[in-house]
Amino acid sequence: MSYVDEVFDLVVAKNPAQPEFHQAVKEVLESLRVVIEANEEQYRRDALLERLVTPERQLLFRVPWVDDKGQVQVNNGFRVQFNSAIGPYKGGLRLHPSVNLGIIKFLGFEQIFKNSLTGLPIGGGKGGSDFDPKGKSDREVMAFCQSFINELHKYIGADTDVPAGDIGTGAREIGYMYGQYKRLTGLYEGVLTGKGLTFGGSLARTEATGYGLLYLTEEMLKCNGRDIKGQTVVVSGAGNVAIYAIQKAWQLGAKPVTCSDSTGWIYDPEGIDVALLKEVKEVKRARLTEYAAARPGAQYHECAGGSNVWTVKCDVALPCATQNELHLEDAKNLVANGCFAVAEGANMPTTMDATEYLQKNGVLFCPGKASNAGGVATSALEMSQNSERLSWTFEEVDSKLQKIMVNIFHSLDAAAKKYGMEGNYVAGANIAGFLKVAEAMTAQGIV
Structure with missing residues (x-):
């Protein structure tokens, strides 16, 4: 049995009844197989994978x-x-x-x-x-x-x-x-991020995950000969990530037409009204039925989880709600309707079989560990500001965020190409992220 398979079996045995954790580990280890097999003797000797999958x-x-x-x-x-x-x-x-x-x-x-x-x-x-x-x-x-x-x-x-x-x-x-x-x-001290602006918070933190998602999506399309401008976008969710992904999509010239919450979803053929969505979700903390009531052209569909946004014809899909919300049937709907790119705004919102189907059918697919990294990146920028006892302008933070997201895409793209998996951005993200951590773990000894 290979080292990868041994470690995955160990994870399942030691962590029973934790399917989401099993799924995350399997997805990462499978895409790292080529790297691990090239260094198997050293990694096995140092139990590097066992340490990687076990929390400190x-x-x-x-x-x-x-x-x-x-x-x-x-x-x-x-x-x-x-x-x-x-x-x-x-x-x-x-x-x-x-x-x-x-x-x-x-x-x-x-x-x-x-x-x-x-x-x-x-x-x-x-x-x-x-x-x-x-x-x-x-x-x-x-x-x-x-x-x-x-x-x-x-x-x-x-x-x-x-x-x-x-x-x-x-x-x-x-x-x-x-x-x-x-x-x-x-x-x-800068111990929690996402703080209010009056006590150490950072401008652009609220927008960061949604904005970052679109910055990376734009770069992914550009590097594959496409332009985000003029594309129809479907978005799931109506929280922080979804709202600001919708807002940035408009700013980049795309047209976002859906959003969803835990009880239903909206299809607005004229494009989602960001100001109204913010009023409903951020101010009133209400359900999307209020959006539909205030927007005559919008269609409200009751549906637990809001997953049926994936039935809407689109060019780009952005799952921004929660884990495992986009299933195999949803992936089939997206492909049948001509969707050519999916970028995850939530953490692991696409099931493994749906991810594989999208990739096999030529859909550009970027995993959440890359495409939704804008939030944590800006949190780290907030930590930097706290350490310096300074506050940067919105433009400064936003500019740094955009550069980080563009660099993330090029890092995962380069890693995928280096290991013979060009276009497989899931593998590229896992490999690029893993190599840095593995090198640091090795340098610091058995701790």
Whole structure:
């Protein structure tokens, strides 16, 4: 049995009932097979893969808090500090009822390679809780966030582990967490990113993941003889990533026509009205039914998960909602309707069989660890500003973000070509991200 297969079997045996983590590891190891086989003797001797797939530290803790009725609630808190070979752990905090240890481990594992691809000195980590901020009062959210940080603060710091926002964790939640961290430690430092602009946050952070997705997509198309201008784009999701991907798509001359949330999806043949979408989702925190009610030409379709956006005819598809939302049948719909490019705005939103189908049918496909790296890249730029005690302009941050995303594409493109897999951007992203981390791990010894 090959070293790759041995390690994957070990992961499944040691981490039962964690299918998302198994999927993430399998996808990475399969595309690394050519690199690993070329260095198998050394990697096996150093147990490099075993160390790579095993987190350096896993934290699981309870989070008790009191709701507005005086009832004590208890949630699970998680932080997986996966790999610090190239820098302090960096990765978001997801607040969603679906959160469990397996999902946090899959996200943390992906984060290792994503962070490596940015070219910035940040390692991989992820955290969160099964707490659902939806429908909670500000006081309840604050109570949860303060209790969460009461435990987590012992394990994080500006040079140790720098969490950020994610699904369910926006500026409000980061603000409450940062305030409690500062109260407990007495330190005013760049320990959490996604902070408010008045206390160390960075301009362009809100827009970063969505903007970065489009910068990379534009470069991918350009390098394959196509122009994003004039293309019809379908987008899933209606959160931070989706909203700003839609906004940047318009700015680059494309026409985004869909968005979705957990109960349904919108098809707007005239193109999504960004201002209205922001009003509905960011201000009112409402459902997309309100978008349809205010926009007569838009069609609202009730559908759990919103996955049916993939039935709409398009040129470019951007899954920006959550993991495993784009399935094989969706991939077949996209190919049948003439879609020629898919770039992931969420973490692992495309199932493995759907990814393989898209690639086999000549669709340009960029994985989330590359195409959605704009968020963590800008978080790292926020860390730099905090260290310098400076604030950069929006234009400065946006310019750096664009350069990072363009460089990410060229790194993964070059890696794919070097190892005889030209056009396979999944393999290219994994190889480019892995080689940097593997070299650092080897140089630092068995730790």
